[in-house]
Amino acid sequence: MEQLIELYLQLQPIELIQVILWGIAAAVSFYFSIGNARVWTSISLGFFLIFFSQAYYLNPWAVSYYKISAFHNIIGTVAIMVITHGFLEYYVFCRTFEISGKKVVVYLATMLLLAASGLFLFINPAPSPNTIRNIRMVENAIWVFLAVMNLELIRKIYLAIKDSTISKAFIAFAIVFFCIFLWKGAELYLQVFQWDKDWQDIVAVMADEVSDIDKYPLRVAFSETVKQYAQVASSLTVGGTFLYIYRLLR
């Protein structure tokens, strides 16, 4: 117990604030999804999953459970996919004014995807730190790709509804996804060149692996800085954006 308290004391307040901000985003988007079209359901569910996945890492022993850790990376991947689905539906609405589909389909599809991922992890051997790093890399790659795609969708949505009340909120969303792009992009960059912390931990215990991190200290330092600040900025902007939307649409 004392060990747990000590571990929690080591937590940076900024990490806790970040999780709370993702929680605000999830809560506000869930509030808008009540009695509203499916668009908000997808966005709400996505932000809720991000909150869940971020909150997991507040657990001091999070990395000790490999399968659960890998599962949370998958949750993060599913989260950005569901959010993108929401923005895609919003874009379709702006172009065709069509609102279709049932909310329950979104919930069921997400649950099935997560259940299938869980099953995949369950039937396979416990992932090694290297496998978890690979899963995280895939997650980051998907985040980067979908962040860019969402930026384009948001641009088009904004152009279609720029004289509506909610249009300014889409500028805020664009800032959020730009921060996410920097955050996940910087992390992916470090992973691709094996300059990330996970790889350094692996190299430390595996004698046959090497790292050239010492040759590029500036690049690594810059990327680490971008990653840290962009991660904080992402949670701050997302929390701020949803509070702003709450003010606009309540």
Next chain:
Amino acid sequence: MFLLPKGNPLFENLVTTKLRLPDVTAKLSASSFTGYASFVFNSSTVILVFESGKLVSAFHEEKNGNRRTGLEAMSALTELMVTSDSGTLNVFKLSKDLTMCIHALFQGEILYRAQELKLIDIKTLLEKIRLDQLNGCLRIYTEEHSAMIFYKEGAPLGFFHDGSQDIETSSSESQKIASLPGAKIDLFATQSVEELMSMDLLEVVNIQKLWDTSLALHQSELTKADQARAERGQKEAGFKLAALEEQIKTIVAEHVGKVGRGIVDKEISELGGKDSLLHAEKTAKLLAAIERSARLLISATATKQMMEKVSATITTARSEI
């Protein structure tokens, strides 16, 4: 129109819209009626003269002076009875001789027409009437006054002048009019009663067919008029619905931005066009769809205000269409 002696009135002021001409003629024919039936309409008058149930003459005169007789008069009468929404029928029983004179007035041979009295020797004319044993009617008139003397076989049956109701025995009024400056005469002669009895317009003219044709024609005209009215109404409703659609678009666009027009356009199209605004159920669907879309773009309060405005606009417009 000539004023005619009323004799013995059988029916007065019967509303023609409730009558069928074939029934009227059949009834008068079957009762061996002698006299005349006068159909008075706003624009014209029709007189049917019966002699012992036989229709011996039909006379139609319009307000502008146009006159028609026989089959043409019967056609005009059926048309008037079918189409006119007002009109009265008066039936007066007269003696056979007087009826003969009335016939002469309408369809007799014209011996003199608008002959100025001062240019003829009236005494010689009256003598000629007596000697020729004329059956007919001598009409003496000025711009303001008129009198008629009916003759049977050259002997006066009686005198009739405007202002009187029936035949009189005194010739004083006729003489008074004859002495007025500008007095003129018309002299009409006809066959004897016996000869008149040999003709019956009811046998020549198929009244039932004439009536049915007029009825069918009128019905077709009414249908055409109804169609034209309906088309006009539809067109007007179409314009009003288009205006309503535009009003809704404007309200929604004011609240949610220019996409509002597209939202309304799409939803109305999906419900089957602007005519759907006339149906309560479809209108409710439209309102629900607009509200659902608006909630993705504006606040709940603004959505509520907008929907109240749209609902009120539709309600007002529908009451006017």
